[in-house]
Amino acid sequence: MDDQAGQRRVVIIGGGFAGLFTARALRRAPVQVTLIDRAAHHLFQPLLYQCSTGILSEGKITAPLRELLRKHRNVECVLAEVTGIDPERRQVHARRPGGERMEFGYDYLVVAAGVEQSYFGHDEFARYAPGMKSVEDALVIRRRVFGAFEMAESATDPAERTRWLTFALVGAGPTGVELAGQIREVATKTLRSEYRHIAPEDARVLLFDGGDAPLASFGPVLSGKAAAALTKLGVEQHMHSIVTQVDGTGLLVRDKDGKVTRYEAGTVLWAAGVAAPAVATAIVKATGAKCDRGGRIMVGKDLTVPGYPEIYVPGDLMCLDGLPGVAEVAMQGGLYVGGHIRHAAEGHPSDKPFRYRDLGSAAYISRGSAVVSVGKLHFSGFIGWWVWLFVHIGFLTGFRNRIGAILSWWFAFTRDLRRERTYTVREVGIVRDVYTSPPPSPANDG
């Protein structure tokens, strides 16, 4: 792309909801946009758990960033890993695949890098209990879940078999609840009649959380309905429970009375907390910005870092008014930031503050059951599920992915088919080896 003389340069770090919506809002602005992401695709994260449990392929919950932005002639996508930021010289440092350095100067910087999984200071848990933030994570979890049933089938020791049929989920927010429900559905529906030495429906799914109830953020009414639906599905809920240790064959959990119990589990999945990525830490260090306990950066009403009016932080990495780290906040934040930059670049800066319009939240429990909260309206059970379906079809990126997802859901819901589950001896062996070999250094290989 030829440089347009005099045009301002916008660098966006991250192609998630916040970064993509910023780029889209800049379509007709007199700026040159560079969107840097370490993945080539935009991910529709709210459906990632369906990729990790075999319903949807990677291609249905992602869309190539280059394809989404190909008609935006002022946008250039760069596949690179951001390694540092120099706010004084207004430069972003990155590395292309293979390692060579790249540099990007900017007039406006949009830090939409999202968040990573937090193990609350116990990064050594990561190799035993993977989190689920990226497509790569989802594929790891898919192999672990389906591989656990394989290991149970070929186990000769009854204790080993029981262990492989026990799944522990840490964190009862939407991701933990959705994964718990899906694993029970895999066990009771998808795998029915597939095994000869085990009964997959015997699989135990344990859900641990430090709070009072699953989906606490949905309020007591929906939270209670979710808890009842999970119980009916066979998910064993352990609330007021803090995980203090995870190893190759299980975990230690402390309950509210301080009693510590050990659970044997072949599969432990982590959906408990978020932490800022290295790039956010670098920004905090370089700008002196403040951040919350999770490392999220505190911004002003215009989503900029105090003292740096050219650095915006929308999305999950933004800390403002207690807004939650959900897709809707990121989309609206991206649109706001794009508009704000466009106004400034066009010479008539806006002083309108960011205002979030709450469109509600939704979580899928199992086939035919979901909880949805829209303002003062609450939906649960079968009606909630239909609302969930329409909302997710509407928000999925692109017509092709929508129609493909409807088709996959049709076969999953009516015929129990989960066809996206290829794995080999080697891949299941790697899963298994995590539990038997000594940890690598550094401990976090996630």
Added chain:
Amino acid sequence: MDDQAGQRRVVIIGGGFAGLFTARALRRAPVQVTLIDRAAHHLFQPLLYQCSTGILSEGKITAPLRELLRKHRNVECVLAEVTGIDPERRQVHARRPGGERMEFGYDYLVVAAGVEQSYFGHDEFARYAPGMKSVEDALVIRRRVFGAFEMAESATDPAERTRWLTFALVGAGPTGVELAGQIREVATKTLRSEYRHIAPEDARVLLFDGGDAPLASFGPVLSGKAAAALTKLGVEQHMHSIVTQVDGTGLLVRDKDGKVTRYEAGTVLWAAGVAAPAVATAIVKATGAKCDRGGRIMVGKDLTVPGYPEIYVPGDLMCLDGLPGVAEVAMQGGLYVGGHIRHAAEGHPSDKPFRYRDLGSAAYISRGSAVVSVGKLHFSGFIGWWVWLFVHIGFLTGFRNRIGAILSWWFAFTRDLRRERTYTVREVGIVRDVYTSPPPSPANDG
């Protein structure tokens, strides 16, 4: 599954077309069947190149073996790697994921293990020039092909950029021809408008083969039409050409006059020859069976190994009457073997020899162009393409995969969409590192 007293035990090695069709033909036979595969899925190999170029997801060209055989109550699937065979004690040795040994006794053994890629004694080429036999291979190739355009985009050296935009294919059989056509389509259609510093349609695709013409096995008429269609598509064909060296940045090729030329190419893909897997070599050694140059085992008219009437070899690994290693031969061989075993187990052995009914062959060149040969009938161009479409829809495994493939084809053909192409900096970096780091030992990491 409870052992049925007195029932014969059948062990099938491999869940490809030959193994799966053997198991299916044994559905109502009074035998206990154990199907061992190192993958959990049956693969529809004729469409693997569409997985490696982003049109179809893994789930559309595979189906879980357990799901396909769940109603076959006399069949047990085992996810394991076969490590050896003892024909005297009639035992198969294997390892489950993670490494523990397993043993399976048999009364009948069906060796349907298929073939691997052959580098004609140059296994050190494998790390630079991956072959395409499994889903894992296809995903490696997908990252290499799409990653090469990324590397070209971010290259600053013009020579490096040109190298990344050059793709070399070794072998002009169906796989090489189909990959060549797909890469040109990716470059000219899918990636159109996606890049800012390169013109993807500049990508050169070089096709090398030692023979006279591409798709020589289809006969001179169709072969000529295929060559013309490839030329029109922009594929540069180098026939009578032997690849003598492959390294990190290109390959050496000797033409029929003995002249050796070097071609710089960032991506080299191998589709040139087949070799027997270790399990076949073990059988040859243990039984004294004869094999051809490619390691395929010579069998009698009943597809058994001479001197071992209880060991059958159907499929790609079978050497009989010059029959080609194609899906149709494997399906018919599997059905024959299953029937033969059933008759024997029921106490009235059959002496009917295997007879192959040639249903023709087909190769896809590009959108709207294919060559199909059915007996004396030949189809090419647009008509050939429609025949190809109906044949492949008809043979795909299961209604769900058929309707999903039709949907993906619709979007690929009408809107140039290839949505199954997720990759990250790390994954493209691995591709890149293959070209810069010293080879591992053993040399073949493919």
